[in-house]
Amino acid sequence: MAKKGRVFSGIRPTGRAHLGNYLGAIQNYVALQDEYECIYCIVDLHALTTVEDTINLRQNTYEMALDLLAAGIRPEETILFVQSHVPQVTELHTILSMVTPLGKLTDLPTFKEKVRQNPNNVNYGLVGYPVLMSADIALYKTDVVPVGIDQAPHLEFARETVRSFNYRYNTNVLKEAAMKTTEVPKVLGIDGKEKMSKSLDNHIEIAATPEETLQRVMMMVTDPQRIRRQDPGNPDVCNVFSLHKIFTPKEDVEMINVECRRAGIGCVDCKKRFAANLNKALEPFRTRRAELASQPDRVMAILEDGARRARAIAEETMKEVRAAVQLP
């Protein structure tokens, strides 16, 4: 089937992916392959903007590659690579930074948020993060970028950057990528309050063992009003129930919805059921991941092949960019 165009997306090398990454991004990455020519990049250079201690960076990059491949990224068609393996992106980043007003960068809500989170590490790279992202998207002549609604301003920024470049150098070599807004479910962490995140330690790793998964699930905060077993609960405010809706057969979800409200099922039993369903759903992924993990050379070869294919596209774009800018 003819593909609809080229998709590009970058994912941060945060190590082993958690349920939030899986439901929010990775599953969508896998699905997009059916309709688009996909380029997926593990953005290790982006990670440097907030990570000071890089001792685990390589391992985290490798773990993310394992998760993506085990989840169903098909490297024979999709280009999967590590950002720093394509140095052209840093060259384009530098060139695009010359057409980017500084005030526009410091006004971005995401920049202000990052400053709030890391007040002691407000570095030049952090300010320029959206320019590096724009360079990534433009370098591969991307047609479509899948974004959650909260990232829409970043893509709009990338589109404006491309327009500024094309206008400044009176060219049309860079392409404005279209936005494909995807419904990204907000997956709460086991605390039931904040978005699932490794840094908050409220996550459940998809590659965890069934026992580890059960342990984390048993720590999940449920309806705060349900203190004793005999208290009726409210599934509408319970994060366990939200996840049941994704991983549990419909009839069981309906049963829990009814029984929870009349204290017919207790939270311990309910969580055990959820953990069992989650483990069952993730079993094929975990088997594939273990197989891949036993062949690290194969994984590295996939990433090298991806980088080689990505560099070929990147170099073609850079030839046009250099010509437009009158660089030798």
Ligand code: SF4
């Ligand atoms: S029984 Fe299940 S849905 Fe109800 S509060 Fe407990 S964990 Fe949540």
